C-alpha cells in the first residue's frame with residue numbers, strides 16, 4: 088500500500104483528482120469505479136472543473152460500489168440520484184456507460200447481473216473508495232465472514248446512524264443495500280481509498296498500524312491488494 092498524507096480535505100481531493108486525471112489521460116476509455124458519501128465530493132467537484140477545462144469523459148465507463156434497496160433512481164437519497172447530481176450531469180459521460188446497481192429491480196437477479204458485468208470487463212481500471220467509521224468498504228460491514236461477490240447486505244446500526252444525516256429521520260434509512268463484495272472490489276487494477284473525518288481514526292489506525300488482516304475491519308483487507316493508494320486528510324485523521 089502506498090500512503091499519501093495531505094494537509095487537509097482540499098489537498099486530499101486535489102491529489103485524488105490528479106491520479107484520476109492521469110488515469111484518463113493514459114487511457115481515454117478508462118473504467119472508473121466510483122463511491123458515494125461525503126468523502127469523494129471534493130474529488131467530484133475537481134473533476135467537474137477538469138471537464139470545464141477540457142478533460143474528455145466521453146469514452147469512460149463507470150461502475151458504482153453500491154445502492155440502497157428500495158430506492159428508485161429519482162429518489163433523492165438513492166446513490167443513482169447522488170451520482171447524477173454530484174458528477175454525471177456536469178460532465179460529458181455517456182449515459183450508456185454509467186453502471187449503478189438498481190435498488191428496485193429484482194435484487195437477487197440484480198446482484199448476479201452486476202457481478203457478471205464487472206467480471207466480464209475484467210474489473211475496473213481505477214476504483215475510488217471511502218471508509219466507513221466501522222471500517223467498512225462499500226457496504227461490506229464488519230463481520231466474521233465477508234461477501235466475495237456482489238451481494239444483498241444488511242446495514243449495521245452504526246452505518247444506518249452515520250447515513251441518517253442525509254435523511255429526514257433515522258427510520259427512513261433503508262436497512263438493506265446491494266454492494267460489490269470484497270472479491271469484486273479486488274478485481275480493480277488500482278484502488279484509491281480516501282480517508283477524511285475524525286470518526287475514521289480507529290479504522291485508519293487498524294489499517295496502518297495493526298499489521299493484521301481482519302474481517303472485523305474490512306478495510307484491512309486492502310493490504311492484500313497489489314496496487315492500493317491510501318490518501319489521508321491529516322487535518323481530520325491524526326493517525327500516522
Ligand code: F6R
Nearest residue numbers: 122123124125126217218219225
Ligand atoms: C459509498 C460507500 C461507503 C462510503 C463510506 C464513507 O458508496 O460505499 O462505503 O464510502 O460509508 O462514507 P462518507 O464518505 O460519507 O464518510
